[in-house]
Amino acid sequence: MNYAQLLFPDFFLIACGYLLCRHTALNRNIWEPVESLVYYVLFPVLLFQSIVKSPLDLGATSSLISAGLLMGLGGIAMAYSLPYIPWLGRHIDRREHAASAQVAFRFNSFMALALADRLAGSEGLQLIAVLIGVCVPLFNVAAVWPMARHAGRGFLRELVRNPLIIATVAGLIANLLGFSMPTWLEPAVTRIGAASLALGLMAAGAGMQFGHLSQAKTLAAAVLSIRHLFIPLLAFGLAKAFGLSYTQSTILLAFSAVPTASSAYVLATRMGYNGGYVAGLVTLSTVLGVVSLPFALGVLR
Incomplete structure (x- = not known):
């Protein structure tokens, strides 16, 4: 499989967003409302639709779900253990770490969904939606908790206001209750989903910033190594341990190697x-995705 060709559409949209923001009148003042629209409206609709689109076969996907959750817990554990590693912890500012640790385990859902569609069609979309459904609440809890603790803000209040958690929980409940999208509504919802992927990737490009990377280089190297090397290796081991099928292994490895969430x-x-x-x-993670995805899907798989 030609992975450069597979990844090109997503990275092309990211590059378009970056160039439009930096070299045209469509600057950050334009893209900040776009980010809010995608984060609070468009992407939750896509996430809900992806989860309710097909009945969940929990028996058939239980191994994939278990592997995804263990992969997520492993990434969270690695990220939050960094300040306690003797030779590394003394170079890490605790407050900076509280905000940055999420980069190590969160994922770009827009890219994950787009890749799954090209890798395995409708089956891939359903499998990645299952992983997103079970991992988004876990990852958002892990991302919000240390920041809420350091900032003295209400942890539960931040969680119940998170649109991705709301959409995920609603989608899982609707699926388990047998809800299906009305036929007359499905084309409109599908178009909203397509818009969220395109705009989300372009907004990620528009938000790219290289100027701040000189700060806390040790922390940056550590969290990005977890995101783009250690988590794919962990996913590879879990795929073998759980005996996942070829398609499930492919989706898990793609899920493990996508860049971090642009909403971080x-x-x-x-x-x-x-x-x-x-x-x-987030910017450097997006660039590193050009290497980690072919590594996970080509070398490890």
Whole structure:
């Protein structure tokens, strides 16, 4: 499989967003409302639709779900153990770490869904939606908790206001209750989903910032190594341990190697942290995805 060709559409949209924001009148003042529209409206609709689109076969996907959750817990454990590693912890600022640790385990859902569609069609979309459905609440809890603790903000209040958690929980409940999207509504919802993927990737490009990467280099190297090397290796081991099928292994490995969530810096900024530094990490993670995805899908698979 030609992975450069597979990844090109997503990275092309990211590059378009970056160039439009930097070299045209469509600057950050334009893209910030776009980010809010995608984060609070368009993407939750896509996430809900992806989960309710096909009945969940929990028996057939139980191994994939278990592997995904263990992969997520492993990534969270690695990220939050960094300040306690003797030779590394003394170079890490605890407050900076609280905002940046999320970069190590969160994922770009827009890219994950787009890749799954090209890798395995409708089956891939359903499998990645299952992983997103079970991992988004876990990852958002893990991302919000340390920032809420350091900032003295209400942890539960931040969680119940998170649109991705609301859409995920609603989608899982609707699926288990047998809800299906009305035929007359499905074309409109599908178009909303397509718009969220395109705009989300372009907004990620528009938000790319390289200037802050000189801050806390040790922390940056550590969290990005977890995101783009250690988590794919962990996913490979879990796929073998659980005996996942070829398609399930492919989706898990793709899920493990996509760049971090573009909304990570939005969350950090909204909670009063150094959003510019987190944006720099998101930027470098997006660039590293060009290497980690072929590594996971080509070398490991």
